[in-house]
Amino acid sequence: MKVFLYSCQIAFKNIVSEKWINFLTILSISVGLLLLTSYLTITLNIDTVIKRWGTGFGMVVYLDDGLSIDTKDDIKDLLKQDSDILELKYVSSDEALKELREVLGRRSSILESMEGNPLPSSFELKLKREALTPSYIEQKAARIKEMTGVEDVQYGEKWLSSLNTISVVMRVIALILGVAIFIAIAFITYSTIKVLFYRRKDEIETLKLLGATRSFIKMPFLIEGSFIGGVSGVISAVSLFGLYKFTVMKLVEFLPSIRGLLVSLPLEAYIAIPIAGALMSLTGSFFATGRIRY
Numbered sequence: 001m002k003v004f005l006y007s008c009q010i011a012f013k014n015i016v017s018e019k020w021i022n023f024l025t026i027l028s029i030s031v032g033l034l035l036l037t038s039y040l041t042i043t044l045n046i047d048t049v050i051k052r053w054g055t056g057f058g059m060v061v062y063l064d065d066g067l068s069i070d071t072k073d074d075i076k077d078l079l080k081q082d083s084d085i086l087e088l089k090y091v092s093s094d095e096a097l098k099e100l101r102e103v104l105g106r107r108s109s110i111l112e113s114m115e116g117n118p119l120p121s122s123f124e125l126k127l128k129r130e131a132l133t134p135s136y137i138e139q140k141a142a143r144i145k146e147m148t149g150v151e152d153v154q155y156g157e158k159w160l161s162s163l164n165t166i167s168v169v170m171r172v173i174a175l176i177l178g179v180a181i182f183i184a185i186a187f188i189t190y191s192t193i194k195v196l197f198y199r200r201k202d203e204i205e206t207l208k209l210l211g212a213t214r215s216f217i218k219m220p221f222l223i224e225g226s227f228i229g230g231v232s233g234v235i236s237a238v239s240l241f242g243l244y245k246f247t248v249m250k251l252v253e254f255l256p257s258i259r260g261l262l263v264s265l266p267l268e269a270y271i272a273i274p275i276a277g278a279l280m281s282l283t284g285s286f287f288a289t290g291r292i293r294y
Contacts, residue, residue: 004219011223018196022228025192029185029232030239033277036181037240041265043170048263059137059155061123061144071149072121078147079123084140087126093117120151134161182280185232189225189284197221197289218289222282229281233274241270 015022061079063072072090079088091099096119127137141153197204204217244264251262 007216007219007223010220011227014196014200014220015224015227018199021192021195022224025188025228026232026235028188029229029277029281030235032181032185032188033233033236033273034239034243036177037236037265037269037273038243039177040174040269041240041244043174044265045263046170047167059125059127059141059144059153061125061150062152062154063121063123064149064151065120067121067149075147075149076123079125079144082140084128085125086128087124089124091122091124093119093121096120096122134164182283185229185277185280186284186287189228189281190288192228193221193225193285193288196224221289222285225281225285225288226278230274230278232281233277236277237270237273240265240273 061075063075076088076090079085094117097117137155141155144150145153207217241264248262
C-alpha cells in the first residue's frame with residue numbers, strides 16, 4: 001500500500017511538472033472519445049427511430065374471392081395462433097373500397113367506371129418488433145401464402161430490408177470506429193509515456209542503483225497513463241452532454257415535434273466513458289513501459 005501511495009505521489013508530481021505534454025495528450029484523447037461517443041449517440045437515435053417505425057410495421061394477407069365465412073374464420077384462427085402477430089384486423093372488400101374512396105377524395109369518380117368491386121378482402125397483421133428481420137418475415141409470408149384461401153401476402157420487402165441494412169451498417173461502423181479510437185488512444189498514451197520515461201532517465205538510473213524493482217519503476221507511469229485517460233474521459237463525457245443539450249435546443253427551435261424523438265446516452269454510459277478512457281490509456285502505458293529497457 002505504501003508503494004502504491006508513493007507511486008501516486010510521484011505520478012501526480014510528474015503530471016504537474018510535465019503539464020504541457022500531458023495537456024496535449026489529454027486534449028487529443030478527449031477529442032477521440034468525443035468523436036466515438038457522439039457517433040454512438042447518433043447511432044442510438046437512429047436505432048430508436050427505426051424501432052419506432054417498426055412498431056407500426058404490418059403485413060397484409062389478401063384472400064381469394066368468393067370464400068365462405070367458415071373458410072375466413074379458419075384462416076383467422078390459424079393467424080391468431082401465431083405468437084409473432086400482435087394485432088389482427090379483418091377488412092372486407094367493401095371496407096377496402098370505402099377506404100380507397102376516402103384516400104382518392106375528389107378523384108374517387110374514376111372508380112365509378114369499374115364494374116363491381118375489384119378489391120379483395122384481407123387481414124391486416126401487426127407484428128412484434130423482434131420478428132422484423134427480412135429473412136424471417138419472408139419465410140413467414142411464404143408460409144401464410146400457402147394457406148388455403150390466401151391469394152397473396154404483402155409486407156413492404158424493400159422498406160424492411162432498407163431499415164435492417166441501415167441498422168446493421170451503423171453498428172458495424174460503430175465497431176470499426178471503436179477499435180480505431182482504442183488503438184489511437186493507446187498509441188497516443190504509449191508515445192507520451194515513452195517520452196516521459198526518457199526524460200526521467202537519470203532519476204530512473206538512480207532508483208535502479210538503489211535496488212528498485214521493475215514494477216516499482218513502472219507503477220508511476222501506469223498510474224499517470226490511467227489518470228490521463230480518466231481525466232480525458234471526464235472531459236469527453238461533459239462535452240458530449242453539453243453538445244447533446246445544445247443540439248436538442250437548436251433543433252427544437254426549427255422542429256418542435258422532434259423533442260420527444262431525440263434520446264441521450266444512459267447515465268451508465270456517461271459513467272463508463274472515463275473508465276474506458278483510463279483502461280485505453282493504461283493499455284498504452286503498459287506496452288510503453290514493457291518495451292523500454294531498464
